Amino acid sequence: xxxxxxxxxxxxxxxxxxxxxxxxxxxxxxxxxxxxxxxxxxxxxxxxxxxxxxxxxxxxxxxxxxxxxxxxxxxxxxxxxxxxxxxxxxxxxxxxxxxxxxxx
Numbered sequence: 001x002x003x004x005x006x007x008x009x010x011x012x013x014x015x016x017x018x019x020x021x022x023x024x025x026x027x028x029x030x031x032x033x034x035x036x037x038x039x040x041x042x043x044x045x046x047x048x049x050x051x052x053x054x055x056x057x058x059x060x061x062x063x064x065x066x067x068x069x070x071x072x073x074x075x076x077x078x079x080x081x082x083x084x085x086x087x088x089x090x091x092x093x094x095x096x097x098x099x100x101x102x103x104x
Contacts, residue, residue, distance in 0.1 A: 027090060028049065028095070029049075031047070032044070032046075036101075037077060037101060038104055039081065042077070044073050049093070051093055053069065055069070055088060057086050057101070058087045058088075059086060084102075084103055086103065
């Protein structure tokens, strides 16, 4: 029993009637460079479709440190993103992807 709830079903991997796995497609032809990136520098995010992308950046403890929408392939890292290791979550249409990003 999780938190007093019996909504977790063994078959189907569901919790509170939601699937425990992602049903989204991955982003076709996703490329992020340079990696490692330079603090206060630029990242380039490309994909086959090159549609606008929602980008979220998380630090190693899972705190969201940055969020933006990229309409072209260029992302300027803000001054608040210091050197370190980050996880980038990218959404393009109904497709999502996560990547590890290193900032020097």
